[in-house]
Amino acid sequence: MSELMIPCVLMRGGTSRGPYLRLTDMPEDRDELAALLLRIMGSGHELQLDGLGGGNSLTSKVAMVGPSRTPDADVEYLFAQVGIETQTVDFAPNCGNMLAGVAPFAIESGLVYADDEKTLVKIKNVNTSKIIHSTVRTPNKKVQYEGEVYISGASFPGSPIELTFLDVAGAKTGKLFPTGKRIDVIDGIELTCIDAATPVVIFSADSFGKTGHESPSELDKDEAFMARLETIRRQAGKLMGMGDVSNLVIPKPILVSKPERSGTICARYFVPHKCHKALAVTGSIAIVNALCNQGTIAQRLVNCDVGQTSFQIEHPSGFIDLTAQWQESDVKSVSLVRTAKKIFSGLVHIN
Structure with a gap:
């Protein structure tokens, strides 16, 4: 050659x-x-x-x-x-x-x-x-x-x-909520399947017995947790109409929890078989869309104010700031600086 x-x-x-x-x-x-x-x-x-x-x-x-x-x-x-x-x-x-x-x-x-x-x-x-x-x-x-x-x-x-x-909205599936619901239950775990910039599955960290403030290495080393997360991710992919996602990196799982510092919410984002050491831009946009919609796991966790436009998401390396232009759950755009x-x-x- x-x-x-x-x-x-x-x-x-x-x-x-x-x-x-x-x-x-x-x-x-x-x-x-x-x-x-x-x-x-x-x-x-x-x-x-x-x-x-x-x-x-x-x-x-x-x-x-x-x-x-x-x-x-x-x-x-x-x-x-x-x-x-x-x-x-x-x-x-x-x-x-x-x-x-x-x-x-x-x-x-x-x-x-x-x-x-x-x-x-x-x-x-x-x-x-x-x-x-x-x-x-x-x-x-x-x-x-x-x-x-x-x-x-x-x-x-x-x-x-x-x-x-x-x-x-609907970057891959054509729908903001591909399952038609804001809360689904898989293997006894409540979750939100949302497709905004990228398809993700959002969980409350405490549903897995986690605080949501663990380091990426701590989460990666918990083999039982990672295996369970992957099993649920694959089932969620089918619910979202994406078929067998075992060889795809989407949908991405996200654990959310209440912020430790001054943020709106705290996140642990998986890529999908390891925890991200920071937070993906597309994942952060999906979280903001979840916060702007009543009844999702993320919005319910922190009781986000209706009409809020500025969001700070805490992650393992610090935080990411985003601004949303939205009205009545319809997010027109999300902006951030890189x-x-x-x-x-x-x-x-x-x-």
Whole structure:
């Protein structure tokens, strides 16, 4: 096999990291694309030693960006969650953290022309067919990565990247509440199945005998709990009309509890077989939608005020702040701030 060299930018997006590639450099056939991404990431080895993956689900992600084929967006973004030891590639979910790097990558790749001071990039997520607006600081028409904004879960500050998710309901299933209910019961556990930016299953932590403030490692080490969580997640996937989800990373389970500090609610988010060390952007949007709807596990737990627009969700690394525009349970948009850091750009070699 001759050596293949593909242009690539490795970037931290929010609290995730991975290569950003041009869709025009990728095969259109999904099976061929999956096989290529496994090679790029070095999957099949716990350290992903022969590729760009970092041996963790948060660093085994790929963002692919190309010109939009519809007038409502400037660019298209296809996300892939790539297996580490397994030869699997999941194109079903979106990743809001990797999304933070899409607009900077699009501008620097020449897909979008930068404006002075700030540039708005309209992004269509191919995985969910939803639109996200990303506003990037571009003084002198250059992407600015340096700044003073800290986000929990990242080591260094950066320039703010404002993300606004539009029309988030039914990202994969077409319905905000895919089961038709705000509370379902599986194996004696009450839960809320909700699909907003991504499908999730929300539980009260105490229904599993947890406080909801445990560290990710504590939860991961509880094998009986993790096995039970996975069993219920698979049943919930069927209830949500998603079929057999045993080989999919969605729906994601979320344990919620009352906040320890000044937050609105506390969350432990699973990806899905390990607890996230922070909180996924899409998962946080799903939680906000649950808080805006009466009778869900999340809303019932903290008795969220009707009309509340600002939300702070506590997670293992700190917190995430979100703003919702909504009326009578209809959430029009959810906004938040992320940062991104360009680590290197060059060619990834496949041979």
